[in-house]
Amino acid sequence: MAVKVRKVDEPGERELEGLCTLLIDAVHGGASVGFLAPLSHQAARQYWLEVTGQIAVGRILWIAESHGAILGSVQLDPCRRENGRHRADVQKLLVLTTCRGRGVASALMAALEAHAAGDGRSLLVLDTIAGSAAECVYRHLGWQRVGEIPDYAAMPDGELRATAYYFKRLPG
Template identity: 40%
Template structure:
């Protein structure tokens, strides 16, 4: 567990995540409404947010192929990140970073950096030596990833729909880090 003042970071089990679906949904809902490009476009309801955690994240936690880290402030989930390590037999050395989220009210406090540091610790504990991720080109997270030692492989243009303007297509930057 990592702590930043009143922020505690720990891994949530599948059971804990299921019990906290409402908190997790509120986090991703706030992030999408603040412009985060994390697979969703507006309008985006709390029901859709709950379905994401229930249908897309919980199955990986249940089978042990993913780690969900949560940053909490006085019992409130204010950030999360996922480590997907359910890889094929020829890739037991790598994992994928997914959905780094920090609630808009809690940004600029080092929470994202602490989540990523803890994620890398978990990856090492799983004998993973290569982490990959993608982020919207020019997004707030891109400089963070670079400062943590992630290297850019390239940019894929017109990769995803913009969360606010469904007619606009954003690029994504593909990054990696060797641990």
């Protein structure tokens, strides 16, 4: 599958619809990404409209596509505080459940890491559900696990789960 990753400065209607489908698929597939199931299209759209507003103040959004369909996305939120301009938070790495294991997440993270390094960021951080498949992805991509906090986040079904924290140093 040929996957194209691109940065999105202002999602158009087609991108918004694809991103809504992606987020709903993730939540209904059991991903803990800040929402409980069932996630309505309206709530998903509201989230992506909020992200669009955050892009205007520095957040960066990438999407992975194949044949015009959005297969995944990831966001980078650079720290804007004076003492933190060397770091950024990775947020909401999402891949359609039908496309997992095909290199989409790796392609998204490669684009994000290259951009962050080029922007002078030397440290990236993220969190994910402990024991999730995402942990395997991050470890495979060279991320280091710091630890976990028990019962930190609710899964889409409401069950509390531990969250694991990761970091990655970028060449600078």
